[in-house]
Amino acid sequence: MNTRSQPIDREKSYHHGALKGALLDAAEIVLRRDGLEKLTLRATAREAGVSHAAPKNHFDNLTGLLSDLAARGFERFNAEIASPGEAGDTQIDPKQGLREQGRRYVVFAKNNPDLFQLMFRNTRLDYTRSALKTASEAAFAGLTHGTGSASNKLDREGAVGVAFAWSLVHGYAMLMIDGQLNTITKRMIDEIDDMALLDALLGGASDQNTKKGPD
Amino acid sequence: MNTRSQPIDREKSYHHGALKGALLDAAEIVLRRDGLEKLTLRATAREAGVSHAAPKNHFDNLTGLLSDLAARGFERFNAEIASPGEAGDTQIDPKQGLREQGRRYVVFAKNNPDLFQLMFRNTRLDYTRSALKTASEAAFAGLTHGTGSASNKLDREGAVGVAFAWSLVHGYAMLMIDGQLNTITKRMIDEIDDMALLDALLGGASDQNTKKGPD
DNA sequence: CAAATTATATTGACACCGTCAACATATTGC
DNA sequence: GCAATATGTTGACGGTGTCAATATAATTTG
Numbered sequence: 001m002n003t004r005s006q007p008i009d010r011e012k013s014y015h016h017g018a019l020k021g022a023l024l025d026a027a028e029i030v031l032r033r034d035g036l037e038k039l040t041l042r043a044t045a046r047e048a049g050v051s052h053a054a055p056k057n058h059f060d061n062l063t064g065l066l067s068d069l070a071a072r073g074f075e076r077f078n079a080e081i082a083s084p085g086e087a088g089d090t091q092i093d094p095k096q097g098l099r100e101q102g103r104r105y106v107v108f109a110k111n112n113p114d115l116f117q118l119m120f121r122n123t124r125l126d127y128t129r130s131a132l133k134t135a136s137e138a139a140f141a142g143l144t145h146g147t148g149s150a151s152n153k154l155d156r157e158g159a160v161g162v163a164f165a166w167s168l169v170h171g172y173a174m175l176m177i178d179g180q181l182n183t184i185t186k187r188m189i190d191e192i193d194d195m196a197l198l199d200a201l202l203g204g205a206s207d208q209n210t211k212k213g214p215d
Numbered sequence: 216m217n218t219r220s221q222p223i224d225r226e227k228s229y230h231h232g233a234l235k236g237a238l239l240d241a242a243e244i245v246l247r248r249d250g251l252e253k254l255t256l257r258a259t260a261r262e263a264g265v266s267h268a269a270p271k272n273h274f275d276n277l278t279g280l281l282s283d284l285a286a287r288g289f290e291r292f293n294a295e296i297a298s299p300g301e302a303g304d305t306q307i308d309p310k311q312g313l314r315e316q317g318r319r320y321v322v323f324a325k326n327n328p329d330l331f332q333l334m335f336r337n338t339r340l341d342y343t344r345s346a347l348k349t350a351s352e353a354a355f356a357g358l359t360h361g362t363g364s365a366s367n368k369l370d371r372e373g374a375v376g377v378a379f380a381w382s383l384v385h386g387y388a389m390l391m392i393d394g395q396l397n398t399i400t401k402r403m404i405d406e407i408d409d410m411a412l413l414d415a416l417l418g419g420a421s422d423q424n425t426k427k428g429p430d
Numbered sequence: 431c432a433a434a435t436t437a438t439a440t441t442g443a444c445a446c447c448g449t450c451a452a453c454a455t456a457t458t459g460c
Numbered sequence: 461g462c463a464a465t466a467t468g469t470t471g472a473c474g475g476t477g478t479c480a481a482t483a484t485a486a487t488t489t490g
Contacts, residue, residue, distance in 0.1 A: 016439080037338060040476065051440045053478080058438095062477065122393040123252055140398045154402045160415045163387065163399050167416070171386025172378065178337040183355045184378050187369045200375050201382070234467080255447065266469045268449080273467090277448065 020058040022048050027069050028115075036114040041065060066118060067125050067132045073115045074135035080108050082142055094148060099202045101146045102169040106198055109173035116177065120170070172198060235273040237263050242284050243330075251329040256280060281333060282344045288330045289350035295323055297357055309363060314417045316361045317384040321413055324388035331392065335385070387413060 016022060026047035031039045041062050042052045059065040081104050109116040118125075119136075127133060147165050149158035175181045176194050185191055192200075241262035246254045256277050257267045274280040296319050324331040333340075334351075342348055359369070362377045369377065390396045391409050400406055407415075 019438080041478090042476065052476095053441080054439055056439095056478075120389075120393060120395065137398075140395075144399075144402070152402060153404055154399065155404055156407075156415065159399055159403045159407075159412065163390075163396070163412055164383070164416050166399075167386035167390060168379070168383050169386070170390055171382035171384070171388075173386075174335075174389055175378075175382060175385055178335060180335065180355075181378070183352075184359075184369065184374055184381075187359070187367065188374045189368055189370055192371075192374075197374065197378055200371065201379050256449090257447065267447095268470080269468055271449075271468095 016048075016050060016054075019048070019050065019054065023050075023055055023058060023065070024069055024072060027065060028072070031069070031114050031118070036117055039066075039114075039118075063124055063126050064129065067127075067129045069115075070119045070125055071129070071131035071135040073112070073119045074132070074139045076112075077108055077119070078135070078139050078142055080104055081139070081146075098146060098148075098165060102165060102202050103195075103198065105169040106173045106176065106195070109177055110194070113177045116173065168201075172201070234263070234265065234269065238265075238270055238273060238280070239284055239287060242280060243287070246284070246329050246333070251332055254281075254329075254333075278339055278341050279344065281339050282341045282347045284330075285334045285340055286344070286346035286350040288327070288334045289347070289354045291327075292323055292334065293350070293354050293357055295319055296354070296361075313361060313363075313380060317380060317417050318410075318413065320384040321388045321391065321410070324392055325409070328392045331388065383416075387416070 023044055027039060027044045030043050030047050034043070041055050044065065045052050045054050048054075055065055059068060081101060125132065127136060143166055144154070144158075144162050147158070147162045149162055154162065172181070181194060181197075185194070185197060238259055242254060242259045245258050245262050249258070256270050259280065260267050260269050263269075270280055274283060296316060340347065342351060358381055359373075359377050362373070362380050387396070396409060396412075400409070400412060
């Protein structure tokens with residue numbers, strides 16, 4: 001209770017200060033530690049050390065919390081997916097860039113499986129919420145940009161290209177997360193890593209000894 | 216509802232007769248009518264007209280009910296996906312057959328979105344349950360068979376082929392179900408149907424006037 | 431500076447959920 | 461007919477989201 005200097009010291013103050021951010025942090029912890037199923041309003045409040053109804057003031061309801069958390073996810077997603085060559089626009093090979101972007105897509109899903117499912121699973125998400133709306137739209141715009149269709153309008157060929165690339169990596173990520181990909185890798189003569197299979201799948205014949213798996 | 220001549224008259228009998236099947240039927244109704252989120256043990260029992268704890272005798276817990284329901288889904292899935300040319304083995308063109316199988320995959324997802332998500336979403340499913348185990352294994356075997364890799368063991372090329380085709384259609388189905396595909400179709404100059412886009416995506420240049428949509 | 435107002439957090443209640451134990455009833459085997 | 465078993469019901473528990481009522485902090489206002 002030694003509150004001094006700063007406006008509030010937290011710890012034991014009735015008011016928490018910036019609770020919204022703290023709740024999102026707490027939700028992220030719960031999501032990563034206990035999984036998407038256990039991510040509840042009350043668990044989040046518990047993790048943040050506040051009462052069970054405190055989140056209502058900041059998120060209205062569960063959908064609000066999940067949506068804002070998904071928005072955070074899309075921001076990270078954007079930062080990680082956007083090819084470094086996109087900012088500087090110094091691409092060596094457009095096809096190679098697309099492969100790299102697809103690889104990052106799957107890596108993100110592998111490293112953040114619960115967050116990934118939260119972001120792309122429709123249920124309990126409100127895409128009209130400003131935070132989620134802007135972040136997700138930026139993500140989708142980035143995807144179309146990555147396939148070469150920079151314009152806002154897509155012709156038939158461009159749409160097919162985007163849908164093709166997106167479906168491929170998204171399906172791979174989902175099958176991988178849900179464990180169904182094992183039904184393939186387990187039947188292989190010489191089992192290989194998830195990411196190695198992805199490289200073989202994306203690369204055509206990019207690299208032969210794709211035995212690396214830097215998670 | 217006027218069942219007679221049968222062993223029990225239902226309606227008001229304490230024992231229900233074949234409750235397990237009736238519960239699965241009820242669960243299917245709830246799933247289709249109220250969605251996967253609302254599919255609960257109690258809602259199923261309510262729909263079947265029995266007490267809230269009745270399902271426990273037949274399914275142990277919620278996982279049991281969902282798993283058995285998913286098993287039913289995989290059986291229907293198998294019946295619908297397996298190409299008619301597979302039994303008779305009278306395929307015109309293997310590539311054409313694969314396209315047709317992929318199309319059926321997406322059509323199944325479109326017609327049974329909640330069931331599809333139940334089947335392929337890992338959470339709350341127990342794949343070691345005999346019913347689900349056999350049905351799902353049959354489904355996965357059918358998929359590998361469809362891509363030409365009939366053997367139980369997959370070489371590198373075969374595995375890549377299966378993973379490629381599966382990821383493509385699975386991703387498309389998921390993006391379609393979750394509504395994210397709209398971000399593509401809405402940006403198209405001339406908007407087209409989900410299935411038309413799929414045809415263009417799968418077919419390469421199979422058919423030009425793919426405007427049919429027999430749902 | 432004190433009072434009024436607003437913002438924020440707590441408490442308690444409600445209906446729903448899955449799950450379990452205790453009980454009641456029907457079916458089956460002897 | 462009676463015991464044993466299978467099946468269904470009832471009631472309880474702790475968990476959940478959500479809401480209304482309350483309490484407290486922060487801010488504005490006079």
